[in-house]
Amino acid sequence: MRGIEDYVPIVGRDEIEEIMYLAEYVEGAKVIHVNSTKFGGGVAEILKSLIPLANSIGLRAVWEVMEGDSYFFQITKAIHNALQGESSVELTPEMYRHYLEVNRINAEKLDLEGDVVVIHDPQPLPLVEHKRNGKWVWRCHIDMSEPNVGVWKLLRGFVEKYDLAVFTMERYIPKDFRGRFLIEYPCIDPLSDKNKPLSHMKILDVLERYDVDPDRPIIGQVARFDRWKNPLGAIKVYRSVKKKVEGVQLLLIGVFAHDDPEGEEWYRRTLDHANADKNIHVLTDNDGVGDLEVNALQRSLTVALQLSIREGFGLTVTEALWKGVPVVATKAGGIPLQVIDHVTGFLVDDLKNAAEKTEILIRRPWLARQFGRNGYEHVKNNFLITKALKNYLRMHIELVGLLKA
Amino acid sequence: MLLASSLISSKLHVYWDDPVLLVLNVIAGTGKCSPYRLPVVGSGLKVRGVITGRRLLEVLLGRRGTALREKLGMRGVLRKSVGLFCDEAHNVFSEKTPIQAVAQFMVENNIGSVFVVDETLTFKGVIDETAFLTKMKKRKYDIGVRDIMQTDVYTVSPQVDIFSAAQAMLDNRVRRLPVVINDEVVGILTITDILKHILTEEKHIPAVLEDSELALDESVEEIMIRDVAKVGSETDIGAAANQMLEEDVSSLVVVKDEKLEGIISRIDLISGLARISGIDALTELVKR
Numbered sequence: 001m002r003g004i005e006d007y008v009p010i011v012g013r014d015e016i017e018e019i020m021y022l023a024e025y026v027e028g029a030k031v032i033h034v035n036s037t038k039f040g041g042g043v044a045e046i047l048k049s050l051i052p053l054a055n056s057i058g059l060r061a062v063w064e065v066m067e068g069d070s071y072f073f074q075i076t077k078a079i080h081n082a083l084q085g086e087s088s089v090e091l092t093p094e095m096y097r098h099y100l101e102v103n104r105i106n107a108e109k110l111d112l113e114g115d116v117v118v119i120h121d122p123q124p125l126p127l128v129e130h131k132r133n134g135k136w137v138w139r140c141h142i143d144m145s146e147p148n149v150g151v152w153k154l155l156r157g158f159v160e161k162y163d164l165a166v167f168t169m170e171r172y173i174p175k176d177f178r179g180r181f182l183i184e185y186p187c188i189d190p191l192s193d194k195n196k197p198l199s200h201m202k203i204l205d206v207l208e209r210y211d212v213d214p215d216r217p218i219i220g221q222v223a224r225f226d227r228w229k230n231p232l233g234a235i236k237v238y239r240s241v242k243k244k245v246e247g248v249q250l251l252l253i254g255v256f257a258h259d260d261p262e263g264e265e266w267y268r269r270t271l272d273h274a275n276a277d278k279n280i281h282v283l284t285d286n287d288g289v290g291d292l293e294v295n296a297l298q299r300s301l302t303v304a305l306q307l308s309i310r311e312g313f314g315l316t317v318t319e320a321l322w323k324g325v326p327v328v329a330t331k332a333g334g335i336p337l338q339v340i341d342h343v344t345g346f347l348v349d350d351l352k353n354a355a356e357k358t359e360i361l362i363r364r365p366w367l368a369r370q371f372g373r374n375g376y377e378h379v380k381n382n383f384l385i386t387k388a389l390k391n392y393l394r395m396h397i398e399l400v401g402l403l404k405a
Numbered sequence: 406m407l408l409a410s411s412l413i414s415s416k417l418h419v420y421w422d423d424p425v426l427l428v429l430n431v432i433a434g435t436g437k438c439s440p441y442r443l444p445v446v447g448s449g450l451k452v453r454g455v456i457t458g459r460r461l462l463e464v465l466l467g468r469r470g471t472a473l474r475e476k477l478g479m480r481g482v483l484r485k486s487v488g489l490f491c492d493e494a495h496n497v498f499s500e501k502t503p504i505q506a507v508a509q510f511m512v513e514n515n516i517g518s519v520f521v522v523d524e525t526l527t528f529k530g531v532i533d534e535t536a537f538l539t540k541m542k543k544r545k546y547d548i549g550v551r552d553i554m555q556t557d558v559y560t561v562s563p564q565v566d567i568f569s570a571a572q573a574m575l576d577n578r579v580r581r582l583p584v585v586i587n588d589e590v591v592g593i594l595t596i597t598d599i600l601k602h603i604l605t606e607e608k609h610i611p612a613v614l615e616d617s618e619l620a621l622d623e624s625v626e627e628i629m630i631r632d633v634a635k636v637g638s639e640t641d642i643g644a645a646a647n648q649m650l651e652e653d654v655s656s657l658v659v660v661k662d663e664k665l666e667g668i669i670s671r672i673d674l675i676s677g678l679a680r681i682s683g684i685d686a687l688t689e690l691v692k693r
Contacts, residue, residue: 171515
């Protein structure tokens with residue numbers, strides 16, 4: 001189990017001392033995090049690292065995962081899409097009733113007795129109706145700048161019952177939201193299985209396992225199979241690049257999150273679109289791709305793609321940059337904070353441009369290396385988990401500071 | 406290639422363990438365009454965060470630091486380290502970063518400043534909009550203020566009490582409110598004005614130094630700036646940049662026959678130029 005001291009060589013002793021200073025203010029606080037999946041997606045990724053770290057500095061952090069049937073997750077996926085701006089979504093009274101009912105059942109089963117209860121994303125949002133004690137936080141990881149008006153109207157009352165809301169970026173907050181809020185950028189854990197340094201032998205071993213040729217250029221996107229992540233766009237880019245760069249290979253790597261009913265459908269669509277091209281590798285957890293494998297495959301990339309149409313923050317971009325891989329990406333969500341055009345990668349407006357920029361990087365390894373070094377430095381300066389941990393501690397200080405005083 | 410280090414416009418910073426009250430004095434300092442946003446550094450001048458006027462106003466109005474205030478009172482909170490209240494900085498760049506990258510980062514994300522560090526992550530200075538406006542001001546762009554101004558502007562009436570105006574600014578997440586009577590602009594109120602007022606008005610000092618309640622019940626017209634920096638919507642953005650620098654203000658109110666049409670901030674000018682003429686136009690400008 002990692003502890004805070006393990007991060008000293010990466011971020012320095014001073015930063016760790018500041019973390020310990022902040023932690024003293026909330027020592028012993030019991031914090032319960034609730035989300036809807038243990039695997040897949042940025043939220044599970046963050047919690048996996050954050051919770052052991054929080055425990056190593058004196059908090060008592062617990063992670064609860066809500067349960068629901070497939071109908072519930074269809075509803076919550078629709079809500080997710082609606083809050084991200086899909087105007088065609090309609091929540092029928094029956095859907096809404098089921099959404100509330102599943103939350104009611106979970107409220108009975110889950111441990112919600114903490115000094116601080118952090119509810120992640122819309123799936124468990126109505127749990128606040130069953131709040132008994134403690135301070136409650138809604139952590140919203142999605143872009144709600146232009147939510148579907150009808151759905152937002154139904155859910156807004158729940159959000160306003162929380163003591164605090166936490167958003168990824170200020171521009172993601174709905175214009176009419178008036179509650180207390182904090183901003184917390186997501187960050188990556190440099191010591192997790194997904195990001196820790198790997199030997200060349202390990203990388204080669206993984207490539208061999210998935211029949212990827214290490215001697216030919218590899219481009220790839222790590223993302224859920226989801227319309228917003230645009231996996232079909234990645235295939236289009238690959239096909240265009242292939243005309244100019246012989247032997248290029250495409251990796252599309254995703255994990256099936258338990259709370260994402262559309263994943264299977266989009267996985268199939270992606271496979272259909274790949275049309276059994278031997279140089280397209282569509283890999284998921286069902287193929288044995290875990291964190292270490294994602295790490296190795298990301299490190300093997302000549303160029304990483306992130307062609308999302310909508311994006312929360314884009315932690316997979318952060319991961320690629322940390323590994324010194326240049327990124328060609330759209331300007332969605334938090335991507336422009338990370339991909340700085342002509343410095344850490346290329347920002348593109350369309351798939352044609354993405355293909356052109358990918359070719360440039362494949363053909364000029366010196367440029368790709370330079371971008372890679374810049375990307376690593378940018379993440380080190382701005383997006384490592386120790387920063388997230390400090391903001392996390394400030395959130396607790398805000399709610400239950402000097403708990404023992 | 407022009408590097409970030411060549412565009413540093415300020416080295417002002419506060420320390421992580423500085424008390425909030427001291428930081429309040431720095432941010433509510435002199436000049437119409439006070440340092441609304443300050444880097445917070447730790448030992449060895451390592452960048453540790455960012456503190457803004459808004460955060461300080463939140464603390465003073467009891468919207469931030471609530472748990473600590475219950476235990477320590479306002480007096481105790483204001484004597485605590487600013488490190489408890491600042492935000493992490495996610496805008497830190499090496500001094501060797503090309504200036505085009507800094508410009509791109511600022512305009513793509515609408516972020517008004519970046520913090521520059523050396524290879525040991527030691528703070529070297531801040532690049533803010535001033536660096537770009539200084540280069541912009543001497544030219545004509547054939548881009549009118551109307552093309553890039555914000556038209557969805559929150560306003561306040563002069564009779565409203567300062568407390569309500571401050572709450573409105575925090576609720577709507579803006580740092581300035583034009584003061585209007587029937588759409589006619591009669592003044593402007595900024596977060597910095599409110600902070601200055603709290604620090605200097607005798608009746609509010611007990612709230613800061615002791616634990617008495619901060620009332621802020623006087624009206625906006627008592628503290629608003631009457632000499633508002635205004636501009637017509639036809640004005641070229643080069644002239645607007647010049648005016649902002651000359652008048653040392655962070656925004657211009659756009660008016661037609663004294664009626665409010667919009668507002669334009671420093672970052673709006675830079676982002677607007679990049680949006681209409683392309684990021685290269687901005688970076689070419691800086692190279693000159």
